[in-house]
Amino acid sequence: MKKHFETEAIHTEFYNENNAINNPLYLTSSFYFNTIKSADDAFSFKTNDYVYTRGNNPTIRELEKTVSILEKGEDSVAFSSGMGAISGVLMSLLEHGDSILAHTNIYGSSHSFIKEILPKYGIDVTFGDLKNISNIKNKKYKVVFFETPTNPSLELIDIEKVSEYFSNSTIVVDNTFSSPYLQNPLDYGADIVLHSATKYLSGHGDVLGGTVTSKDKDYINKLKFGTLCEYGSVISPFNAWLILRGLKTLHLRMERHCLNAEKIVEFLSQRKEVEKIYYPGFEGENADVLKKQMRGSGGILSFEISGEIDRSIKFVNSLKLLKISVSLGDTETLIQIPSMMTHRSFLNEDLEKFGFKNKTIRISAGLENYEDIIFDLERGFKNIEQ
Ligand SMILES: Cc1ncc(COP(=O)(O)O)c(C=O)c1O
Structure with a gap:
């Protein structure tokens, strides 16, 4: 076998x-x-x-x-x-x-x-x-x-x-x-x-x-x-x-990365401040390709908050558990604004061509308990309303 x-x-x-x-x-x-x-x-x-x-x-x-x-x-x-x-x-x-x-x-x-x-x-x-x-x-x-x-x-x-x-x-x-x-x-x-x-x-x-x-x-x-x-x-x-x-632990980690990303997406989709969520299969997006070639949607997601980029920056700055960092796939949940970090060499019109905006926020879901990640994200939303 x-x-x-x-x-x-x-x-x-x-x-x-x-x-x-x-x-x-x-x-x-x-x-x-x-x-x-x-x-x-x-x-x-x-x-x-x-x-x-x-x-x-x-x-x-x-x-x-x-x-x-x-x-x-x-x-x-x-x-x-x-x-x-x-x-x-x-x-x-x-x-x-x-x-x-x-x-x-x-x-x-x-x-x-x-x-x-x-x-x-x-x-x-x-x-x-x-x-x-x-x-x-x-x-x-x-x-x-x-x-x-x-x-x-x-x-x-x-x-x-x-x-x-x-x-x-x-x-x-x-x-x-x-x-x-x-x-x-x-x-x-x-x-x-x-x-x-x-x-x-x-x-x-x-x-x-x-x-x-x-x-x-x-x-x-x-x-x-x-x-x-x-x-x-x-x-x-x-x-x-x-x-x-x-x-040796890839299978266990990937299951948890996927679960945490799904829970974050579920949470974000209920927030009135969130304008857009990017995640394979979310609201049927790319569902056919996902089903054909992937065995799960993965541990990475992006989203946009209403308003200008300043609100996204304020949101990210106020988080305590999530770390502002590039890279992905770590045990820690990482957050970044690509237009200011990994994709900063591109012009805003390039970003639009790539299918996202200068205010888009990316999260690499780690392996923590998802309730703690969501608690931190709630802190971010409270902060942008102040
Ligand atoms: C999709 C992808 N490919 C390649 C690389 C480059 O890998 P490394 O940093 O190990 O050189 C990265 C790094 O972030 C990546 O995200």
């Missing part, structure tokens, strides 16, 4: 010489050989012996193999951060003269990397709305890149539809917002799925990391030994170990 998600995430035992229950942590830069012959065999890939942690390390490998199973791929590579993974994948796939289509609304640094850095290498960059793909007539992009749900407007992009429409492109999906517990893009035709493991995969806000998974083992091998090793954005074995530890 095929093991369930949580069993796979907990029983990750690929390399363990001493029967340790938990994953051993190999904090070493290099590995030694007993003879030059065994070094020669390792360097010529006749054996799989470990050589140097920038190329391979048992703890990092454990993480890569676990993520491959959870994302239903054949193999994975871990990077030092989500941006390490994104830049590594795009630089490995694209060369001078190639073209990339990215969804208009993607994470700020991914947007900057694609818009500012790729053109320096002669790569043609287009941003488009992948929710309305029939408006995009050119199908000849080498790479199509997007996130779903989007940030912070929580719109869903139909992975299967995009993969079928751009059937000659390499489809790359950033699955950070859902985690593999809620969504597996490779099941819907994506070629590559990546994560900022800094978020839900690690889950405790104490580490930076990134992962890339594909069904194509040869591509992953090339990404590791033809890009990562040379660029050097390697994850520390300690960070890989922390992420492996986080993965």
Whole structure:
């Protein structure tokens, strides 16, 4: 019988010489050989012996193999951060003269990397709305890149539809917002799925990391030994170990993140001050795509309060439990105003194009008791009326 998600995430035992229950942590830069012959065999890939942690390390490998199973791929590579993974994948796939289509609304640094850095290498960059793909007539992009749900407007992009429409492109999906517990893009035709493991995969806000998974083992091998090793954005074995530890509770955490987000949405929907709520499936929004490709709406939501941005600022400033912070997927509930924080490099008209406003507030629901989160939000509403 095929093991369930949580069993796979907990029983990750690929390399363990001493029967340790938990994953051993190999904090070493290099590995030694007993003879030059065994070094020669390792360097010529006749054996799989470990050589140097920038190329391979048992703890990092454990993480890569676990993520491959959870994302239903054949193999994975871990990077030092989500941006390490994104830049590594795009630089490995694209060369001078190639073209990339990215969804208009993607994470700020991914947007900057694609818009500012790729053109320096002669790569043609287009941003488009992948929710309305029939408006995009050119199908000849080498790479199509997007996130779903989007940030912070929580719109869903139909992975299967995009993969079928751009059937000659390499489809790359950033699955950070859902985690593999809620969504597996490779099941819907994506070629590559990546994560900022800094978020839900690690889950405790104490580490930076990134992962890339594909069904194509040869591509992953090339990404590791033809890009990562040379660029050097390697994850520390300690960070890989922390992420492996986080993965063991991913299923429990995601259930609670989702429950807390749903309870917050329910509370906000009853407040007269709230003009708009962004949450997958809320009031039937994107219900068909949600049902098709996700197993829950996730732990992130956004909303707008009536009036100008000053009221949103006053609201956020008066909270005591919720922390004003970027990032997401931590145990703590985090709140931010994207136009002033994560999306501050964009103009107001860009934000409108992305589907939200300068006063939109984003919440990453943590793992606290939701009654305490709601109590804090009530404090915010009381404060803006004073
Ligand atoms: C959707 C998404 N992708 C990628 C990243 C970049 O990840 P990292 O900060 O680990 O480099 C982030 C960071 O917030 C993100 O939200």
